Amino acid sequence: MMMLDVRAVSHRYGQKQVLDGVTFSVKKGELFGILGPNGSGKTTLLKLISKELPLASGEIVMSGRLLSELSAKQWAQLAAVLPQAVETAYGYTVKETVALGRYAHQHGLFPTWTAEDETVVQEVIAAVGLADKIDEPLERLSGGERQRAYLARALAQEPQLLLLDEPTNHMDISGQVRLLDQLAQSARARGLTVVAVFHDMSIASLYCDRVLVLKEGKTAALGAPADVMTPRLLNDVFAAPVVRQAHPVAAKPMFSFVPQQQRKKAPLIGGLHPSFLDDAVVLVAHKPLRVLSSALVGSGFQWVTHFVNRHVGLDYDNPYADEDMRRYLEQHGFSVAQTIGMMTAVDVHDVVWRWEDKEAFSVAVMVTAGVGNAVDAARAWQHQPLAAKPGTINMVIIIDGTLTEAAFVQAVMTATEAKAKALADHRVYDPETGTVATGTSTDSLAVAATQTGRTFAYAGTATELGRELGRLVYEATIEALDRYERRRGRR
DSSP states (O other), rough: OOOEEEEEEEEEEETEEEEEEEEEEEEOOOEEEEOOOOOOHHHHHHHHHHHSSSOOOEEETTTHHHHHHHHHHHHHEEOOOOOOOOOOOOTTTTHHHHHHHGGGGOOSSOOOOOHHHHHHHHHHHHHOOGGGGSSSBBBGGGGHHHHHHHHHHHTOOOEEEEEESSTTOOOOOHHHHHHHHEEEHHHHHHOOEEEEOOOOHHHHHHHEEEEEEETTTTEEEEEEEHHHHHHHHHHHHSSSEEEEOOSSSSEEEEEOOOOGGGSOOOOOGGGGEEETTTEEEEEEEEEEEEEEEESSSEEEEEEEOOOOOOOOHHHHHHTTTHHHHHHHHTTOOOOOGEEEEEESSOGGGGGGGEEESSOOOHHHHEEEEOTEEEOOOOGGGGGOOOOOOOOOOEEEEEEESEHHHHHHHHHEEEHHHHHHHHHHHTTTTTTTTTTBBEEEETTTEEEOOOOOOESSSSOOSSSSHHHHHHHHHHHHHHHHHHHHHEEETTT
């Protein structure tokens, strides 16, 4: 069932066309977002639906009835508005403010307050989390609390349709989350239809079932956020570079803008080189790098400036190794949030550092290699449960270029394949199965990129970047294995 139908709606302010033939429908219980730059007609569209502006062109149908046929009170029984900012009514308590929302349901010259009115007001105040402030004057509330009080007033109308104009403006994060979660809950539980103007694309993506994107008063896109909010469309609509990424928890995209200075290539690798603490080898970048890592500290996608590969003894056995590593970093003055932290039983002074400068990109590789816990991944099931023993082949790869997420993953694949080939050519065997080892039971890898300069969509072995990366990883791993065996007197 359609709660709202907007049909070929246009509007002018004098000679300026602010809406031009906008058409869309909103289903009952849907959370529908409206996006667009300033001046695209978002707020004007809400004002037309709310009857704040007269409709001169097109039709708006609400719950099967033409908007033009609805009186102010009839409209208020169907819909409510939560504006961007509401002037505080000084002297009114939360309850008194919310009670104003019951006006549309009161009848006669001398309306009386009913038990139903009281129940509704109490319920919506509790729903927005203000039950403990029910008798508090509005002026004593925070901005976010006042916005929730006005939301409760709108919900007290028991509307079928709720209109919101940038509802999270001037709210802190907790206030935003609470309000938006409440809207989503009301849409699901009450069948409330929500139409909201958003300026934050990530919020719209996370909470909206569908979005309307406006550009210069016209429909630029209409549909599910994941389908229509593409970087190409958003770059065009907002005239700014937009990056789209997957949300780490929800199956929704997130969006970011790219600052101008980030688009310029700034050579990095030539100025990088390993340095040493007594028990660690360290790489320090002069600007944050985007990293995909399996490290003990800093796993996943991160932005970091430091890479620390710490030596521990072969007898190291700590079930809370990640916490221990964080303490180590803090004690040595590293920011945990901006550091990749690895552990190895290898002497870190046997580290291998290799780099290659190409015209379009540069690649650097840092490797420490120990194979006391070498394992054939295809035969690991034949082992007794593998202990997370120190030893490891730890690897940091730095690429001076812009990598897509696919390129990051492919770089991991290319590096892993090259490492496995180095182990095979070096005749490293799994001691339990007698087969060629593919790695160790505790290998760690970090692939970092400057995210400036040329963009690389892929980094597999069919690409120039992948070929160079594979060669460097192979050669560095071979040399690191040689150093490991020389130190142990095996060669």
